[in-house]
Amino acid sequence: MVRIYKLYKLFLLTSLFVAHGCNDTAWNDPYTHEKQNENTLYTAFTERPKHLDPAISYTSEEAIFTFQIYEPPLQYHYLKRPYQLTTLSAQEMPEVTYQDKNGNPVTENDSNVAYSVYRITLKKGMQYQPHPAFAKNASGEFLYHHLTPHQVANKHTLQDFAQVGTREVTADDYVYQIKRLADPSLNSPILGLMETHIAGLKELSTQLQTYFKDHQIKDGEVKYVDLRQFDISGVKALDRYQYEIKIIGKYPQFQYWLAMPFFVPMPWEAIQFYAQDSLLKRNISLDWYPVGSGPFLLTENNPNLKMVLEKNPNFHGEVYPSEGESDDEQNGLLKKAGKSLPFLDKIVFILEKENIPFWSKYLQGYYDQSAVTSDNYDQALQSTSFSNVSLSDELTQKGVRLSSSVLPILYYWGFNMLDETVGGYTVKKKKLRQAIAIAMDMEEYVNIFLNGSGVIAQSVVPPGIFGHQENLKSVNQRVYDIDTANNSFERKSIKVAKKLLAEAGYPNGIDPKTKNPLILYLDVASSGSPTAQAQLSWLRKQFKKIGIELIVRATQYNRFQSKVGNGDFQLFSWGWAADYPDPENFLFIFDSQNSRVKYEGENTTNYANPEFDKLFNKMKTMPNTIERQEIISKLETILQEDAPWFGGYHPKLYSLRHQWVGLTKPNGIARYSLKYISIDSTMRDQYRQAWNHPIVWPLSISLIILLLLCMPAAFIYWKKTHRPLVLEESKRDQP
Template sequence: MNKYYLPHILSLSLGIMLFIAGCQNQAQNNPYRQQDKQANIRYATFTERPRTLDPARSYSSNEYTFISQIYEPPLQYHYLLRPYQLVPLTAQAVPKPIYLNKAGKQLPADPPAKDVAYSVYTIKIKPGIYYQPHPALAKDKKNHYIYHNLSSRQVRTINTLGDFTKTGSRELTAADYVYQIKRLAHPALNSPIASLMSRRIVGFKTFKQELAKAYKQLKQRQPDNPFLDLRQHPLVGVKAIDRYTYQITLKGKYPQFVYWLAMPFFAPMPWEADRFYSQPGLKQNNITFDWFPIGTGPYMLTKNNPNRQMVLAKNPNFHGEKYPSEGEAGDKAKGLLQDAGKKLPFVSKVIFLLEKESLPTWNKFLQGYYDQSAISSDSFDQAIQVDHSGKMELTPELKAKGIRLYSSVEPSIYYLGFNMLDNIVGGNSERARKLRQAIAIALDYEEFISIFLNGRGIPAQGLLPPGIFGYVPGKAGVNPYVYRWLHGRAQRKSIDEAKKLLAQAGYPNGINPKTGKPLILHYDAVITGDPNEKARFAWMRKQLAKLGIQLDVRATQYNRFQQKIRTGNTQLFSWGWHADYPDPENFLFLLYGPNSKVKHGGENHTNYYNKEYDKLFDQMKNMPNNPERAQLIQRMMAIIQRDTPLVWGYHPKLFQLSHSWNRISKPHGMANNTLKYAKLDPKLRAQLRTTWNKPVWWPVWLLIILCVVALIPVIIKYWYHEYHRK
């Protein structure tokens, strides 16, 4: 028997050895297919399944990563210029509104807001822009849509959009933009900006109600996924003037509206797609707007498996946008203008892979299998070191790999809010104000940034982050209630000064005179499961303990936390805001009285109310960015710095790592459609991947030898055992 098996075992062992020897220099850990080794593909990750890719519903950054490459609103942000600047995308020009009074008479340019009854935006789009190939637009020889009346038998054979053999395209028209704006009012879509637009677009509210009625009736007749043809329902404030022109009429003056025109909410939608996706049965196979977008952008979604992989491929019908030829001072020297005038996009395919854990993502980035990476707290020390002057730079290991570090301050703010409706920390009294100011001094956000963010943030002096009009750097921008300017930098006031304020507020050494015991404040926070959570809470307690105040941390699930905020059942809480658009109005409205959470359900979570601030806000919000506006903003900042409804917290800094084969890039805080500017050298990548990933086989051999050696005493023992028995 042994003689029979021996040659087989030997040849198998030889085969394995030869295979391993052949694999010596090949990267065995390459997670991608061999044929893509030198392909012009960019590899990226996503950490959670997008909720929806429908531009009428999507409102989160992880979804915008995809849809902003596919859908094209009329405007976009300039890639290189700062401060952020709007430029045309599919529009011929950035629209300038025409202002009308109540009688419908045109007013001169930039009239006072009180005189303006209507603002009319006329948008002309570029001709010759075509949609990506899509089955919804496929037509037969008789010019009939092939897939608009699918039988239930046909539907049963369809599992993905790729199962439709024919695709078609057509030219983008102004009516498609009108159709999408109407979709924002669709009762089945629950667009997050529907209520906002009801206040702004003329006739939108009535249109929304009419649509709800019509949809209800339609649903009674056809319960399964009915098609509500929005072309049949006119919207007074939005109309197509001709094939390439459409007009939006707003109530009053709202200069920030142009920024909305750069968001996917205002991207075009062909009615054919709505008709196509509304066919019974397709929803059951996940073939909906939520998962299969249709756009005119540089990329189209060719593979959509949100459980594993999403693939964006070049749209063959893309209208050929060019790389910008102007930038900020210094951009040319950095090499950011090397591709000026070249056709976009540069990368032919972008593969997004689902990676839930940060550790495998990080290691795969180091192996060269992801082109870019953020830096998680776990990997921070491996990536960044701080030099003697306090400057952050890459570690020698990463420098040796040619990795580049990009950092930018995000247009966001994370703060600690006081509930202004609360009897102790809230209100407009001098006592409460001093208590808040004392707490603002005691909460050492420089320390917080250093401990919990590895230095990735800057302490906020007010609501506005850098890059937003009205932000004042240096001495002039310092919050005088918390900092003083010393030796050329802002220094937090001492804890003794905070104690003085606290004593003036009626709590000497943090003692509540009513109880004779330390003042107890309640801090509401969300349980996130973050391993640093407990440490963060302990840090918060420690900060207030410096004043003798006892902090009671009430950590709850996000649902309960939100409910507490909605009902005003909080004292102190943490919150954050990321800009929708780069205008100070989008930050300063966070403290606008008519926006208060409890009374009006708005975004003013502190429920702060100051008559003067509100008056200045009303003035400021409709003004263009000029010195007068800047002055108003400074007056507003002075009010809120004095009142301290927030402990200003910090503006986070984004650190991005990029491999040497990626063309130098520029972080953009507002634009999401920047994938088209990405460029890489696939040959260099393939070469470096092979160099970095040579397999190490000797431990495998060692393990085999050890196993064999370990078996020897077992075999001896067995023979002895058998011999002994005999």
């Protein structure tokens, strides 16, 4: 009877289990501890951020967080293209004036310009996020600036501090942050560059190095040094809401740096708070817990699992833009014009190192947006023609929306212009390089290896940046034939490439010195991946089409860098991503003063053309005018003629978002866009339940069958254990 009772209990538990599957909770929900219908964006990150200190943070993985927390003076307009700067913490765009070497005012075009002075006026009333660094007692003394080991015994995160405070953002905070760039303990990645531009920064760096040495502060050691006691000649606060930055000479690109986290406000109270040894031992530092005035603050930092941003309750406010490109209104991107930002209350980042589990969760609705990668391309998109794609049927049925943008990046192959064979500027040398450029079928490359997710680079300057042109005049006529009647162009034939090769002195690709096919060498950083090997095999075939033998020399990355630095190579592949959206930031990679061999610059081709240099130096300090555009076109024509590079493309990013995510516009330069995203959480919960409703009837039937199969055995066992006792006859007859 006991066994039957147990089977009965099992049946009841099974019934309850099946009944639970009929409720509204999905069994596979990874956010069981999160509240339903929260105004929360769920997304992922693939690499843990190493630095969140704005003086040293520089990677795209870190920018996802720093751009939401900190507020530099400027930002990029969310909708306008080409990319255009607008105000963020600044009340208005910086006022720029010019001075001679004696500090006397001069005009912008005066030949005596020695300094450019940027005057920045801040918005009033901006407050820092709630933070224990600002907490004070009734006497106005800081509560947590002199902590003892005993006081931090139960402090493991920033949230463990009971008291928090805030204060207004001031001009002094921006000056303080610029001084931090010179802090020897930080090793800011932009110090070397900014020393050449910001007056007095190099001198401050030298002064701080001496101070650290005199006080025996070792490299990398965190000690509180009050930078307020040090002056920097080119940076000063004029009053509570105004400060000036003096730039050496003319450097109009500096305005773009004012949109980066390097130039955000930093309160000295936070630096003093985080410099305490008792906190550093617990990994409570500025690198771990940022202090900003932006729309979000970091409330959970567990980079091996999850990071969480929440709306900053002290955020001063910002509104969605009311103007953009001509088709933005038609596309619905202006429907929220004038509404308060941010739209989200919370952003949850989950660490996903592998794409497959991330993609599965996206399809289940547990992530709100996704990029299209090589791993999920076939499931996400279907090609209709070259570079034209649409959503797959599965995603179309789910109501997923697709958006695309061309990233401000240039990937290319290049020649070492110092090499005896492929370098040089004679007509024959140019024809050799032009022949190779024709043979390099980039349309095929983009189709095979990028699934069409790329734009063939006709020019160095990518789409979305001033100087890029979308017309037949910009097409490389050394590589393509132009059909003006049909407004189209087509890659020149291999026959043309062979003709150029013969005119270069290599008929049918034969080297007259050896009487054998010309041998060229491509140096690459070693990669044994199947994709890399397939690409190299394809590359060899391109050269073979014109009779040239390409030999790939793969080396370790450090060895490869050494060979490039010494000029010990012929061909190479490279990439350049925009630091800021200005044509100077791309064309400078062909400026002779940036030669890799001579000056350790970014001109890896070591290209040197006096005409190019003259035009480039004139163009780089000009405003975006018609004249500047004309000079850029001339520069591109010179590069097409000399052909120091070939086979370039600009990658295309495809983004997916579920139908409950509001309309967004990709931005390839900045990472401010999260404040513009909105979520319909009610719709999301409905679709999650519909897409993840458990199918329990097979399990129910299996359990019932199992129960039925067990019942005969249970009955036999019961009958056996409950058989009446029968005494033996002899024993039964005894008195």
